[in-house]
Amino acid sequence: MENTKVLAFGEVLWDFIEGYKHFGGAPVNFAAHMVQCGREASIVTAVGTDKLGDQAVEEMIKLGVGQDFVQRNSHLTGRVMVFLEEGQPTYRIRNDVAYDYIEQSGIDTAKLSEYGAFYFGTLAQRNPESKAAMDFIMARGSFNTIFYDVNLRRDAYTKEVIESSFGYCTIAKMNDEEVRVLSSLLYEAEMSQDDFTVRLLVDYPNIDLLIITGGGQGCVIRTRSEHYKVSAKMMLVKDSVGAGDAFCAAFLNAYLRTRDARKSARIGNMVGGFVVSESGAIPIYPEKFRRKIEVLSAG
Template identity: 35%
Template sequence: MKNTVVGLGEILWDVFPERKVLGGAPANFAYHASQFGFNGYAVSAIGDDLLGKEILTSLEEKGLNYLLEKTDYPTGTVQVTLNKAGVPEYEICENVAWDNIPFTARTENLAKSTQTVCFGSLAQRNSVSRETIRKFITAMPEDSLKIFDINLRLNFYSKEIIHESLEMANMMKINDEEVIKVANLYGWKGDEQEICGRLLEDYKLDILVLTKGTDGSFVFTPRQTSYQPTPKVHVADTVGAGDSFTAAFVAAYLHGERIEDAHQLAVEVSAYVCLQHGAMPKLADSYLELFRK
């Protein structure tokens, strides 16, 4: 498989009390997609600094393609602390390189050959990266898959950004906490499934994924609903688990698997990632061989 799958947006170092690990939801997604045999690309920006050089070295070691423009801004970092359940809490530094991703000729050329892109709201907190994301998606082939992994963080989002992103997307991923925030922004009433149904219908989405932590997950399409319980595992941390869920689902979906089978794989892979430390662990061989025939 040489289909190009891009994670577009933030790339950064998640800095834990005892270590730092490479992160950023789009980069996590691209890495896991690449593990399934796709031509994964991380598209973002770094600073001309040691942390930026370390990102390049790390991506080289992981074998992930990248298009990372150098900027005059520092490479992004996030201070991460884990609560007793292993759930991360974030302190996200502002005015960093990934806030200022330029749209270059190289970026446009990549967009024209991209089958799938995953983007979120966080990298759109700054107008420079927001405009680059819009231009990238506009330049993609008409029949491509455009995934809005909403990824609401702190106060770095608005109804306008969510609306414009959904207008560009044909697939959405959201969690149970984010559903409540979106419903409040839109002034909508109803339970989680009703809100998801309204998003699916109003924005003419092909797929909407709702994750609910230990309470399972749903995949909604205009024609069907799939539910999967969350496996009970001993959680090391949940950083990147949602991104691996999205990548596994998309890998199976693009390979022509049924929605429920793609959903099952996504649940298994994200549970496996919860067993590991960091957002980009190497997946078990049993997953990696699935589509390499």
């Protein structure tokens, strides 16, 4: 698993924060962080033929994210208004944009076989066309590891999408607030974190590992044989946009090498902490930090 290539699926967009635009979207943030961790990563997405689409392609090239599955269509490139309060983001997400229309006919199935790990979230499955493309990849890919970053956005998910997503993944990551939302949605009752994670592992035998993040408090890991907390170092927060995506990338990069969830979570917490201490969702890692990630992630 040392050299496994990772394929992400989902939204590419521009965040407009306090009058400035920033390139982003959880899947492309994830892929960019994965590249900075030293692993090859590509994304299945769609951007418009507009100026923001051109700029998005340029950004992906600059970040080293693979272009084999990037589609262009006549819809507007995705965009989001982000409002920060004490460093925490809230989002107003535009509907009916390019990433809602990812076409399965544009996916090269021969190239899917080059990828051993897959990452996806919930937002890009809100439209039937992109959801069908996601299902198409799941039917034709041969991924050993499938990472579902729940990443709920208001009015952008259904019970059916959540259930099918849990049915696909081998690893799922959510935050403590999402546990409450998901337990009410799936089981019609707000459940404790312990009860919910145990229930998920019973109902979805494909899932090997659950990650519950708690921001600066670190994360909780539940596997089929273990349950423990991995604490994080407290950091001075500039903004938290992209921190969860960085955590996912660093965790998965280390996990693919080591299959050690505790060690991988420590590395994920470290990289997420670095991102919250910097501005923007994809800050450039200093060379010394990259080397530290490489050494810590070694199998």
